Amino acid sequence: EVQLLESGGDLLQPGGSLRLSCAASGFTLSNFAMGWVRQAPGKGLEWVSMISVSGVSTSYAASVKGRFTISRDNSKNTLYLQMNTLRAEDSAVYYCAKGGGITAPFDSWGQGTLVTVSS
Amino acid sequence: QSVLTQPPSVSGAPGQRVTISCTGTSSNIGSGYDVHWYQQLPGTAPKLLIYVNSNRPSGVPDRFSGSKSGTSASLAITGLQAEDEADYYCQSYDISLGSRVFGGGTKLTVL
Numbered sequence: 001e002v003q004l005l006e007s008g009g010d011l012l013q014p015g016g017s018l019r020l021s022c023a024a025s026g027f028t029l030s031n032f033a034m035g036w037v038r039q040a041p042g043k044g045l046e047w048v049s050m051i052s053v054s055g056v057s058t059s060y061a062a063s064v065k066g067r068f069t070i071s072r073d074n075s076k077n078t079l080y081l082q083m084n085t086l087r088a089e090d091s092a093v094y095y096c097a098k099g100g101g102i103t104a105p106f107d108s109w110g111q112g113t114l115v116t117v118s119s
Numbered sequence: 120q121s122v123l124t125q126p127p128s129v130s131g132a133p134g135q136r137v138t139i140s141c142t143g144t145s146s147n148i149g150s151g152y153d154v155h156w157y158q159q160l161p162g163t164a165p166k167l168l169i170y171v172n173s174n175r176p177s178g179v180p181d182r183f184s185g186s187k188s189g190t191s192a193s194l195a196i197t198g199l200q201a202e203d204e205a206d207y208y209c210q211s212y213d214i215s216l217g218s219r220v221f222g223g224g225t226k227l228t229v230l
Binding site: 037060100108 | 121163166167170171176208217220222223224
């Protein structure tokens, strides 16, 4: 059974940094593209970032480009999202999701981790 | 505003059929990019419901179906059940933005 377990969410002040982790099990992480999707409280889904199987190719939503960095450690079956210069509008539940290539869906999702940015 | 446009809400009585539209542009759905649909039950993570326009993952009832035409896609739910009450999101890829895009979501209420 595919399982994705996010961790690292926290309450922090604007301008701060945070690294989210997503531990994958039940499948071989190295065989799949992976992504992050967020959902602000009471709002819809927003795609955040995407990383290719090898990790060489990454892409970001305009709202986070230059501040967030996605990475993966296939040997640890773990996906990461480094978030810098956080803003109040980055407050959301962050979901790790399997898949998400240009034509591929996000076929499995984690339970999410909450990031709150507030002074 | 979301790149893909969905109605904010739809409703139907048990047993009825409802459809949820997802309207895009020539930069996304109209360029031939596939549409996927997700169901988010209250307080839970999204779940893949329909992939590549009209395909159901294993375990999804055949009451759910998807279609795509031109710059739009639709999700149809027949034989509405109380357990279908959820938020539904469409998703595709936008070549102009170079990013995956979601619709704003549609809240389905079963009356």
